[in-house]
Amino acid sequence: MTWPxxxxxxAKLALAHGEAKPAWLKHxxxxxxxxxxxxxxxxxxxx
Amino acid sequence: MLFTKAKLHIDDAIREWIDEQWPWLVxxxxxxxxxxxAIIEPTDEWFPDEWGPNREAVENLFARVVEYAEVEPERVxxxxxEPQEEMPPALVKKDDKYVLPLEISELQSPAVAVAILSxxxxxxxxxxxxxxxxRDDLPLLMDLACIVMGLGIFNANAAVPQVPR
Numbered sequence: 007m008t009w010p011x012x013x014x015x016x017a018k019l020a021l022a023h024g025e026a027k028p029a030w031l032k033h034x035x036x037x038x039x040x041x042x043x044x045x046x047x048x049x050x051x052x053x
Numbered sequence: 054m055l056f057t058k059a060k061l062h063i064d065d066a067i068r069e070w071i072d073e074q075w076p077w078l079v080x081x082x083x084x085x086x087x088x089x090x091a092i093i094e095p096t097d098e099w100f101p102d103e104w105g106p107n108r109e110a111v112e113n114l115f116a117r118v119v120e121y122a123e124v125e126p127e128r129v130x131x132x133x134x135e136p137q138e139e140m141p142p143a144l145v146k147k148d149d150k151y152v153l154p155l156e157i158s159e160l161q162s163p164a165v166a167v168a169i170l171s172x173x174x175x176x177x178x179x180x181x182x183x184x185x186x187x188r189d190d191l192p193l194l195m196d197l198a199c200i201v202m203g204l205g206i207f208n209a210n211a212a213v214p215q216v217p218r
């Protein structure tokens with residue numbers, strides 16, 4: 007998958023865990039981390 | 054609000070593909086409530102065994118990943134192989150077991166080894182779920198399955214991005 011795809015999928019995983027700011031984000035490479043944070047924000051805006 | 058607007062960097066077709074596959078994977082992989090499954094991190098907490106270029110360390114790592122992938126350990130075994138010109142098969146069926154070939158050159162980084170083993174085990178679980186192995190999106194599904202299974206951090210950090218067809 008591409009990094010933005012990983013970001014979106016990780017965002018879905020974070021929200022499935024009820025975590026808007028998951029601690030495990032720190033382990034992701036920087037670009038994937040940014041895409042994940044943006045996707046979490048986007049998904050939360052869809053609620 | 055220019056700098057705070059939430060933005061997605063994937064197009065709608067890709068987002069819809071992930072949105073469709075996600076619940077399908079959760080169901081087919083028998084994940085139930087994802088919140089009840091751990092997200093495996095590259096830390097000593099999850100991988101407390103000492104790492105080194107020896108058989109014992111590799112077997113310990115393999116055992117951890119098999120456990121975290123929720124695969125019965127008696128179903129799989131690890132085979133370390135010399136680097137190949139062509140990519141080795143992900144899984145080899147031998148009698149009633151699956152052998153996971155792993156090139157010794159992949160052992161330079163334990164995180165990369167975890168990523169490769171996770172992907173192989175994700176494939177095994179997809180096979181168990183009856184997935185059509187001829188699907189064009191199989192490589193992408195394997196990546197997505199790793200995330201659903203809680204092992205995606207390793208793949209995201211190690212993988213070469215694959216663009217969907």
